[in-house]
Amino acid sequence: MLTDMFALDMSVWEKALRTVGVYLALLILIRVFGKRLMAQMNSQDLVVVLLLSNVVQNAIIGNDNSLLGGVIGAVVLVAANWALDEVSGRVGWFDRLVNGTPTALITDGAPDTEALRRLSITSHELDVTLHEQGADAVAEVQRATIGPGGAVLIELNDGDRSVSRDDLAAAVTALREHLDARLDAVETSRR
Template identity: 40%
Template sequence: MSGLFELELPWWELVLRGAAVYVAMLVLVRLSGKRTVGEFTPFDLVLVVLLGESVGGALIGEDMSLPGGLIVAAVLIGLNWLVGFLSARLPLLDRIVEGQPVLVARDGEVFRDVLRRESISMAEFEAGMRAAGCPGVDEIQVAVLEPNGHISVIRRGSR
């Protein structure tokens, strides 16, 4: 029973591993674009599960102990809280972590090159239009891809 509570790695290595993997995953997810953090498709869900599995070993290394897992979990939760806390107070960090809205259509014109750059298909854009109750592209005053991956549509004459 004592093996369950004994660390196989020094505690500080678990903290460093957790911090390094958290930062690396945050950067990778941020670089992958807004679509990753919006609504999940089945492909996105598979990716998230596989990402979790792929970094599991990097987080805990050889340490399969209960305290080792709890240390890494505490580091991840603490870092997540810290990033949220600092993002709420530092606009530059918020823009880096969360991103900024992107204009994808204006006055009935869809910017297909922007959609392509953001990895948004026309079908996804049209679904965003329908969700906003916009029957057609010609009804769009402004459409914005939000940092969370959702598409906000303002219809003409809706002020």
């Protein structure tokens, strides 16, 4: 039994190459189709992600069901991911190649219908995302982008931005000063 746990059915190098190959293939798939997948995962997207792991499992492990084979695959996978992150973090063009760049979804209150179509983002999904981030309508948005990892960043028009505590405190102070000045003027006119 213990020998089965540690007996490899393929060489370490074949296991490593299979793991890196599948990793790169999935990376390319997610790079091509991933922005929308990462941004708003619906039930079909979830099914695809769950099935992807099952589909590629045999490509990585082959007939090898040993504990050692699984550990080798996991170590290679984590190491390949770390190496790719290191290179991406240091080389700008490589980072853009691997991770992509942000895509504008809305500019000056107008949705980019071509970008939304290309990313398969429906108007309903866009509206939900806008509402989650504090916008009531597309017209309130100066700029909205979706990043390579699927995060949607929204910049509201100046008049549509939420008020901060400092903004509110300044408004209350200004109102108080205005009212005090008016009261002083009324008292002065009564004398």
